[in-house]
Amino acid sequence: MAEATVSTSLVPPGALTGAPPAGSPDGQVARTPRLVALDGLRFFAAVGVMLYHYTVRNSQAWGQPPAEVFPQLGSWVVYFALGPEMFFVLSGFVILMTAWGRSVANVAASRIARLYPAYWAGVLLTGALLLWIWPEGKNVTPGQVGVNLTMFQSLFEVDHVDGVYWTLWTELRFYALILVLTAIGVTRHRVLVFATAWPAAALVADVTGPQWLRVVLVTEYAPLFAAGMVLYVIMRSGPSRAAWLLVAANTAAAVWLVVPNQLAMQARNTDATPSAVTFGVLVVACVALVAVAGLTRVSRMDARWLTAAGTLTYPLYLIHEHWGWWGISKLHPGLPPAATLAVVMTLALVMAAAIHVGVERTLGPRLRRGVQGALERLPSVRSLVVPGPQVR
Template identity: 45%
Template sequence: MRGGRLRALDGLRLVAALMVAAYHYGGRGGSVTEAWGSSPERQFPTLHGPLSYGCLGVQFFFVISGFVICMSGWGRSPASFAASRAARLLPAYWAAVVLVAAVFALPVVAWDAVPASDALVNLTMLQQPLGADRVLGVCWTLWVEVRFYALFALCVVLPGASRRRVVVFCAGWLAASALARAAHEPLLDLVLMPEYAPFFVGGVGLYLVHRDRRDAHAWGIVAGGFLVGQHHAVRALSNTADPHAFAHRTVLGVVLVVAVGFAAVGAVALGLLDRWNAPWLTVAGALTYPFYLVHEHLGWVVIHALHRGLGVPSAATLALTALGMLGLAWLLHRWVERPLTPWLRTVLTRTP
């Protein structure tokens, strides 16, 4: 097994985040229309179709997450694993919730603020099961991630990670998620996440490939994750039959984007991107999470101010908004994550 930091994976994280941002800014209708003053379809008449595929950045993220969580959980105790995940997620998340809630409460901001009680519930990350309004539009993906962490911790980290245990976990989860889909049982859907399980499973399989590229079981897990994952992605996101769709995502287009995501993480697993080892990729990886948290709603505020307030052209507004959100992400990383992440990890692992 090769060692060292996989900086190319940091770069892929940022690519996935930028895909999602492109979708939120120019690849969908709904609330972003108010930011632009008209449908993004009119703002980007040739680009709105390709930008609509950016929603698949979420599935790309889940493949990367499967790889990273298996790598970081291997050889860790349950307490250390839990502390690591909490310290990684919570500081920037708390800061983003407070910041977005505060901005949306300003009288000059056009969007309605989340009720104060619901905003407080958002600090727990339990707003979705509790039925509270979400402060961050992207937080639903964090709820998916947290459930994946819990499954992985219970089935792999708690008994002790080993290749055999990981293989059984992946095969069992993939099969159980398919049965859950057939059963139409809400509780099984909640726990097993049929729509997203294949992407996490595929990412875990790719980490096994990274450890040993000759591992036939690992390659089988990757293939199973891709085949089932693309099926779910096509059913959820292809919409050529909908005459009212903002932009039509074809079956072939969805499958190709999913395949490219798997292939990109696979290239990291096989060492094909080892030459991509520039230090700036580590910075890119560090900015990804805070950027992902704040880019959507605060991005709409910036788009509104630049495009409708100052008359900045659409393309320039799109670029400046993304750059501005990356700048804000750096501030959150520098002044929130850097001091609070190690502190919180130490507090959570301290023996009473």
């Protein structure tokens, strides 16, 4: 995921109102109304990723290639591999929303508190599964689990305990760029300039840049984040021809970068032969769906069940893969494939709910307050205050 997730309750994954409202005791502006349609998009994207991992991605769980277990299903479920790309567009929209008009300390504390509690639970639970319960599922070490708890394992060239963690490293780098923009001051003009220059630099770096620059600029996914950011600007302060052209340009750049990457990934990890054209159309759809959910009447829908589903998205994304494969390996000899799939998906949802209630709700607010207080005591951070609501 993916925020995860970032967020409207998660990351990909986070919460639309993950940071305290500025003007409340912790901030300076009014609380942003929750856009439950974005919760729904994120949740269905996470469920799609879960289906992809269980029915398309090659693993030893079924005892045979998933393509032989689900010969028809995989031909269209393979496109759910684009769930992380949807997360990234959503993150661009929602993380800019949570950063606008807030201090660096507030934004940093908000993101740390949203990302880490569920992530720590996910790493420890999956680590325990692979170390002691199902070691044949994947070869991991206690040291690897320990490094993964930092979320910076990619910097140390340590493998992810769970492959889905790659999206969190992508999100972290985006958050770092948002913190830089927050320190400068978030305005409409600056966001549009940023959403123009950053993806352009990322495209150049993707072709000619050194590896460190490609890492800093999040080259493969910069246009997706940027498209989401511009959509939020349009929602906040109205459309313009320049803004919509920027959304279109970033969407085209995303298609250019994502489609070859997805085709190569599916060739490595599955027996599917997806269409490049379909992948391209669906990348455009990722941006279009966020636009519909955030900018049309759909944004005013009131569906509390989508909000509840949204709270499960991040922990579901973190926990589903290896625990689901373990469940499949235990159940499929005695149950039909469809029944096995239903049971393991239910197991993943129950585990996600337990993490949300038992970890995120209890540890998240305390961690946010502690981190924000610690950051605000640092002179270098205390000086980075927001002078007031910046609308233009």
